Amino acid sequence: MTEARLGRTKAAAQILDESTESGPPAITFDRVGVSYGRGRKTTAALVDFTLRVAGGETVALLGPSGSGKSTALNALAGFVRPTSGSVRLGGRDVTNLPPAKRGIGVVLQSYALFPHMRVSDNVAFGLKSRRVPRAELTARVTEALDMVGMSAYGKRLPRELSGGQQQRVAIARALAIRPGVLLLDEPLAALDAQLRQSMLAELQRLKEALPDTAMLYVTHDQAEALALADRIVVMNNARLMDVDTAENLWKRPPTSFTAAFLGGANLIPCSVGRVIGTSALVSFAGKTVSAEAPQPAVGKAAWAPKSEALLCVRPHALRIGALKERGAVRATVNAAVWRGATTRLVLAVTDLPDQLLEVDVPGHVRYDIGSDVGVHFPDPAGVLVQAAP
Ligand code: ADP
Ligand code: MG
Numbered sequence: 001m002t003e004a005r006l007g008r009t010k011a012a013a014q015i016l017d018e019s020t021e022s023g024p025p026a027i028t029f030d031r032v033g034v035s036y037g038r039g040r041k042t043t044a045a046l047v048d049f050t051l052r053v054a055g056g057e058t059v060a061l062l063g064p065s066g067s068g069k070s071t072a073l074n075a076l077a078g079f080v081r082p083t084s085g086s087v088r089l090g091g092r093d094v095t096n097l098p099p100a101k102r103g104i105g106v107v108l109q110s111y112a113l114f115p116h117m118r119v120s121d122n123v124a125f126g127l128k129s130r131r132v133p134r135a136e137l138t139a140r141v142t143e144a145l146d147m148v149g150m151s152a153y154g155k156r157l158p159r160e161l162s163g164g165q166q167q168r169v170a171i172a173r174a175l176a177i178r179p180g181v182l183l184l185d186e187p188l189a190a191l192d193a194q195l196r197q198s199m200l201a202e203l204q205r206l207k208e209a210l211p212d213t214a215m216l217y218v219t220h221d222q223a224e225a226l227a228l229a230d231r232i233v234v235m236n237n238a239r240l241m242d243v244d245t246a247e248n249l250w251k252r253p254p255t256s257f258t259a260a261f262l263g264g265a266n267l268i269p270c271s272v273g274r275v276i277g278t279s280a281l282v283s284f285a286g287k288t289v290s291a292e293a294p295q296p297a298v299g300k301a302a303w304a305p306k307s308e309a310l311l312c313v314r315p316h317a318l319r320i321g322a323l324k325e326r327g328a329v330r331a332t333v334n335a336a337v338w339r340g341a342t343t344r345l346v347l348a349v350t351d352l353p354d355q356l357l358e359v360d361v362p363g364h365v366r367y368d369i370g371s372d373v374g375v376h377f378p379d380p381a382g383v384l385v386q387a388a389p
Pocket of ligand 2: 069070071
């Protein structure tokens with residue numbers, strides 16, 4: 001372990017009051033509730049939010065705007081006070097501790113750099129308030145700026161930097177205190193698409209460089225969550241909907257919300273027939289196909305024969321073929337939109353009123369709007385998802 005790594009680990013251990021891997025989680029949310037306002041105008045921004053993040057783990061909070069992601073992050077950072085429940089860092093209850101005493105690094109979408117301070121002073125800010133000695137301070141500012149490739153810019157003012165560079169400085173400022181916990185709230189949202197891609201790669205690199213740091217990464221962008229997170233928390237309506245590895249949530253979405261939010265999905269109402277192990281026969285539009293029937297989560301009902309469920313099929317998994325081919329489901333082309341690598345078709349299924357199917361066809365393919373096509377499902381056709389209650 002390098003000196004710097006060792007120092008960071010020790011600092012993290014002090015901040016977290018935790019020095020063994022089997023100790024308490026780096027981050028604990030214990031049934032946290034946050035309400036804004038009083039009386040009749042109360043908004044429940046976060047309801048019964050429970051989550052544990054291990055040291056070194058990166059967890060993304062993913063969800064639509066207004067789903068409570070920032071509220072959760074702010075409750076941990078100390079910027080909002082929970083109405084109920086508690087937050088812990090390394091097992092230590094910090095619910096009533098002021099933000100500066102929590103030893104957390106925070107990066108916000110708006111950068112929030114001090115405009116009148118040079119880059120190096122911005123980065124040094126947290127160290128000065130911690131009374132780090134002068135000689136060490138310079139070394140740590142350099143180290144933090146090095147980590148984001150900004151060491152040549154120490155003398156600049158924030159306004160003399162591009163948006164991407166300002167965000168790097170904000171990250172360096174958060175890292176300078178060598179936090180055991182790093183919180184990022186939509187850090188790339190203000191950047192243009194191309195810069196977002198390169199910053200995303202930098203964040204991946206940073207994550208590798210900080211193997212002991214727990215990160216909580218708030219985003220509404222599933223691509224960012226997939227690229228960075230060890231686990232993803234899907235949020236909706238102030239609540240945690242699902243939490244698992246990205247791969248599990250993608251392959252076997254526990255809820256229709258997660259199926260649709262993470263990657264886009266066709267959710268076709270179907271009735272469940274025979275179930276054998278993790279495989280089921282399901283029927284819709286007069287056809288019977290096989291589907292994956294994942295083990296239900298603890299406390300959830302198993303797939304019962306004759307029950308109603310949703311068949312989740314990703315748009316790229318469907319194939320367009322001739323109508324008279326065996327197994328074809330008849331549909332009418334409502335829209336065809338070229339997206340570069342693929343053409344996205346929106347189809348109305350003839351035997352399922354109101355059911356639209358999205359299909360991604362490779363390349364640039366032209367279809368006549370209103371023409372009929374045959375849709376072919378793979379085998380198994382998709383994965384079963386519980387119908388929304
Ligand atoms: P997200 O980060 O997922 O977009 P937020 O956590 O910011 O969502 O907001 C969750 C809910 O709380 C929203 O309905 C939002 O309007 C509300 N909210 C957030 N901050 C405040 C505030 N300071 N005062 C009142 N309501 C707020
Ligand atoms: Mg937010």
